[in-house]
Amino acid sequence: MPRLLLFGYGNPGRGDDALGPNLIDHISLLGFSHVECQSDMQLQIEHVMDVARCYQALFIDADLSCAEPFIYSKVVAEKDRSYSTHAMTPSTLLHVYQEVYRQAAPQTFLLRIRGYHFELGATLSNRANANLDAAVKFVSRLCEMDNLKIL
Amino acid sequence: MSTSGQDKPSSGTSRRIAIDPVTRVEGHGRITLLLDQDNHVQQARFHIVEFRGFEKFIQGRPYWEVPFIVQRLCGICPVSHQLAAAKAMDQLVGVDQLTPTATKLRRLLHFGQILQSHALHFFHLSAPDLLFGFGSDPLRRNIVGILEKYPEIGLKGVKLRKYGQQIIAAVTGKRIHGAATIPGGMNKSLTLTERDALLAEIEAIVSWSLDGIALNEHIHVAHPEHRHFATLHTPFLSMIGSNGELEFYHGGLRASSATGEKIFDQFDYRHYHQIIHEEVRSWSYMKFPFLTALGPTEGWYRVGPLARVNNCDTISTPLAEAARKRFMEYGQGCFVHDTLAYHWARMIEMLHCAESIHALLLNKEITGSELLVPKGLKQEEGIGVIEAPRGTLFHHYRVNEEGLITQANLIVSTTSNNQAMNESVRVVANTYLDSQEITEALLNHLEVAVRAYDPCLSCATHALGKMPLQVELIDSNGMLLDRYLSGQEKDNN
Numbered sequence: 288m289p290r291l292l293l294f295g296y297g298n299p300g301r302g303d304d305a306l307g308p309n310l311i312d313h314i315s316l317l318g319f320s321h322v323e324c325q326s327d328m329q330l331q332i333e334h335v336m337d338v339a340r341c342y343q344a345l346f347i348d349a350d351l352s353c354a355e356p357f358i359y360s361k362v363v364a365e366k367d368r369s370y371s372t373h374a375m376t377p378s379t380l381l382h383v384y385q386e387v388y389r390q391a392a393p394q395t396f397l398l399r400i401r402g403y404h405f406e407l408g409a410t411l412s413n414r415a416n417a418n419l420d421a422a423v424k425f426v427s428r429l430c431e432m433d434n435l436k437i438l
Numbered sequence: 439m440s441t442s443g444q445d446k447p448s449s450g451t452s453r454r455i456a457i458d459p460v461t462r463v464e465g466h467g468r469i470t471l472l473l474d475q476d477n478h479v480q481q482a483r484f485h486i487v488e489f490r491g492f493e494k495f496i497q498g499r500p501y502w503e504v505p506f507i508v509q510r511l512c513g514i515c516p517v518s519h520q521l522a523a524a525k526a527m528d529q530l531v532g533v534d535q536l537t538p539t540a541t542k543l544r545r546l547l548h549f550g551q552i553l554q555s556h557a558l559h560f561f562h563l564s565a566p567d568l569l570f571g572f573g574s575d576p577l578r579r580n581i582v583g584i585l586e587k588y589p590e591i592g593l594k595g596v597k598l599r600k601y602g603q604q605i606i607a608a609v610t611g612k613r614i615h616g617a618a619t620i621p622g623g624m625n626k627s628l629t630l631t632e633r634d635a636l637l638a639e640i641e642a643i644v645s646w647s648l649d650g651i652a653l654n655e656h657i658h659v660a661h662p663e664h665r666h667f668a669t670l671h672t673p674f675l676s677m678i679g680s681n682g683e684l685e686f687y688h689g690g691l692r693a694s695s696a697t698g699e700k701i702f703d704q705f706d707y708r709h710y711h712q713i714i715h716e717e718v719r720s721w722s723y724m725k726f727p728f729l730t731a732l733g734p735t736e737g738w739y740r741v742g743p744l745a746r747v748n749n750c751d752t753i754s755t756p757l758a759e760a761a762r763k764r765f766m767e768y769g770q771g772c773f774v775h776d777t778l779a780y781h782w783a784r785m786i787e788m789l790h791c792a793e794s795i796h797a798l799l800l801n802k803e804i805t806g807s808e809l810l811v812p813k814g815l816k817q818e819e820g821i822g823v824i825e826a827p828r829g830t831l832f833h834h835y836r837v838n839e840e841g842l843i844t845q846a847n848l849i850v851s852t853t854s855n856n857q858a859m860n861e862s863v864r865v866v867a868n869t870y871l872d873s874q875e876i877t878e879a880l881l882n883h884l885e886v887a888v889r890a891y892d893p894c895l896s897c898a899t900h901a902l903g904k905m906p907l908q909v910e911l912i913d914s915n916g917m918l919l920d921r922y923l924s925g926q927e928k929d930n931n
Contacts (some may be wrong), residue, residue, distance in 0.1 A: 332562070332581060333600040339564045386585040387593050396896065 290433060291319075292341035294334070295326040297349050297415065304411035306349040306419055309411065310400070313423045314404075319430045329374040335384040343394045343435040345426070346377045349415075350399035356418035357425070362395040396435050398408025398422060458518050469884055471867050479871060484856075484888060493846045501530050501820075501841050505619050506849070512894055516615050517551035517606060520545065521687070522833040524619035529708075530837055532814025533622040539806030539887065545687050546798045547609040547618060552686060553643075553791040553914035554602025554870065556743075556784045559892045560734035561595020567886050568657050573879030580829070588802035590813035591653065594646040598788070601636075601643050605795065608632040617650030622872055623810035633805055637804075640796045644757070647789040651761050654782040659768065668777040668862035668887035671696040672738065673729060673853065674745035677825045678704065682751030684758075684790060686825040692741065693729055694750050698773055701731055707823035710832055716849065724856050725850055732853040741829025742891065743783035748773045753786070753795035761786045777862050782888045816841075828892050852894040862887040 293314055295307030305317040314326045327338055330346070338344050346362070364381035375383070381392040400422045404412045411419065429435055455471040474483035479689040479772030482758035496507055505523040509516035521544060528536070534545070566579040567587060578587070585592035600630060603613040610616025612884040619622055658664050679685035691713070702713060717726040717734050728737030739745075748769075765786060768774060774783075798804050820831045836845040852859075866887045870880060 333596050333603070336597065336600050345747060357738070364580070385583060386582065387589060387596065390843065 289319045290342040291321050291430060292325065292337055293332075293347065293430075293437065294344065295324075295347040295395060296328065296330055298328050300405045302406050303412055303415040304349050304405050305411060306400040306402055306415060306422075307347040309419055310398075310422055310426060312323040313419075314426055314430065317427060317430070320380070321433060330377065330380050331375060332383055334375075334380060334381075335387050336391060338380070338384055338395070339388060341393055343396075344349050345396045345398060345429070345435055347398045347400065347422070347426075349402035349405075351402060351405070353399045353401050355401045355414075356421040357398055357400040359398050362397050364392055365420060367431050383391060394435065398426065453510065464812070469863055469888075471871065472654070473865075473871070479864060479867040482860060482867050484859045488679065493848055495576075496846055497843050499843050501527055501835065501837050501843060502621060503913055504615055504639075504835065504843060504846075506615075509615055511850075515551065515555055515828070515894060517547055517610075518831055519833070520825070521548055521551075521620055522822040522824045522831045523835075524621070525688075525747045525824065526820035526833045526835050527619075527621040527822075529704075529820035530817050530835070531824070532620040532816055533674060534812055534814075535811065536623055536809040537806070537811055538803045539627070540809050540811075542798055542804050543609055543624045543628060543809075544619065546605060546795060546804065548626070548687050548793045549791040549798070550602045550605025550609070551600075552827045553647075553795070554599045554606070554890075556791070557602060557650075557787040559596055559827075560654070560781055560784060560788075561592065563892075564886075564889055565595070565883065566783065567889070568646050568654075572883050572886050573877075576878055576882070577711050579882070580927050591928060594649060598643060598646055600648075601639055602791075604639075607634060608636060618783065621812070622813055624673055625809065627809065628805050630805055633799055636795070637799045638925040640792065640799060642791075644789070644792045644796060647792040648757060650785040651782070651789055653923075654785045655761075655764065658776070658782050662794070664773050664778045665776050668866050668890065670740070670777060670858055670861050670865070671702060671775050672740045672858060673732070674749045674773070675729070675741050675830055676746040676749040677707070677752060677823065677830060679754070680704070682774055684746055684750040684753045684787070688824075693828070694773070696773065696775065698829055701729060707832070708821045710821065710823065710834075710849075712763035714849070716853075725849070725853055726856055728857075739854065740858045742780065743787050744774070744777075746825060747783040747786055753790055755790050757793055758790035759788055761789060762804045764838060777890045780892070784892070826894075828852055828894050829854055850894060852891070855891045855893065859888055859891050859893065862890070 295309070295311035297304040297307040299308050307312040311324045311326040314322065323341060327334070334354070352401060362377045362381060364385055365378040366382040367376055367379050369376045369379045370383065377395060379399050381395055384392040401418050402415045441828040444840040455473065467483040469486065470483050471479055474480055492511055496504060499507065505520045505527060524544070528534070555704045561584070562581040565584055566581065569584065581592065601698055606616065607613045609626070610618035611626065612618050671691055673695050675693045676683050677689045677690065679689045691707050691710070692703045692705070693701040693713070695701055705713060713730055714727050715730050717728060719726060726738070729739055730732045730737065747762055747765060753762050754928055765774060765782060815855060818836055820835050824831050831851055832847070832849040835843055838844050840880050863884055866883050
């Protein structure tokens, strides 16, 4: 069983919204045997089963308003209104996890990478690319430590 | 048919109720009811007001792009559109027989798609109504509510959907919008590792599918009122196998009357325009297909799980066949027309998919490497028909000498159920709308009727648990009498 789950989400066809999946592509190439890399367009209920297979989890998303280059924070299980949509938040996903498995969710973190432009068909902006480079280095370091924590 | 499909003449004192938008359906829809002074429903309409235009804007595109463009019609059933278009593309390149491995991969993909779609529809979208009650607390009437109250049932639903997505990902490379089909075959083999990973879980999937049937059977039989809820007596249309068996990927068309007589059978779908005509109405962007033999008034029909399970003579997998027999025993030898029995039939099909997936994974050809056959004589016209989760799906294309699309016609499953959904809304409104007071429970009764058909509008409105409905009560002079937005306090103007 992989110890760490890295889950990037966003639409690869919408400019900087691809930051999460792009980061996963970069980390996958590094070949960490204890890391499972997943990506999808949005978070949905069935992703609790990906979380269930790991010791710790890190979600990676693009963010239009966070500080550059990224913000790294812990996620706490909480039911918000996103539970009734196609795009759940990591907090609500953990809440669903606890409802499904009747136990505390694995320790989970969220990496929000600053993006700027989200137009359909656009590629990553230059500034988002720079933020992605910084995020890849940061996540690589976490993976090497085999422990997600607030540094 | 038990209902006329005709609107009653409106009187000067009538008033109109509009539910706008109807959600938990793919795209944007609206329900309008016209009531007379005694609250009798004079007119009930389910409008699909969204205009997609795929048939137009793929014109001029090269034919080989089409399967990947048209799957963008939907986020829930993209595989169905890809497969129907792929069958049409096979014809365009002069291929009428794929390799055994390519055929099995396409079937595996299709079974995985139907399994995940059916699981999504029942466990995520409809189970809250059926387990909590149509008029239950709307804050609980969603999949999270199910997970809280019935965690075992909810978890099975989540795992079933996930498994179907795993199959799609294994065959196409992605859970959604993968690219696997090419004219004349497939572009990727299934590896032994991928097959073994799927095999490791299949017995549990079959078992949970059985549980899904038992639950639906129990709910339907234990609630006699479900038998008449939104029920219509209509003809059924579906694809059928060469021996009359339930068939999703390739076969002839069968239409049966409400009383079970065959209208046509084993009909070659490439000539579908001889048996189905489409009518356009001013108040909806959706077409109204009808069986030519019966005409526009009497010829509307239903497709989807209820049609398929009623229409077929047998199911080729043993557990699903046993379930089908119990279903038909419930109907006492006649077709089961209960609209809410769509859910029961859907679960029978889900079990058939699970059993069929198991059989395909055990067949050594599924991991073969012969994926393509040589192209034959190019054709100017291709017509692909499959049974999508929601019913019979028609894709019809013409190309010019350069291979560019010159004409396209799609009849999607929900289109075929258009008139039936309208009639079901009318039946429910007549039965339950007995007061001027608009309640959330009433709204949900109308939604439950529409939802039973699993209309393919579900992916665009992003609301799983509760429809953000707006209902307005307007008098015959156009004055707003009452407004209600589901999930919010009533706004009395």
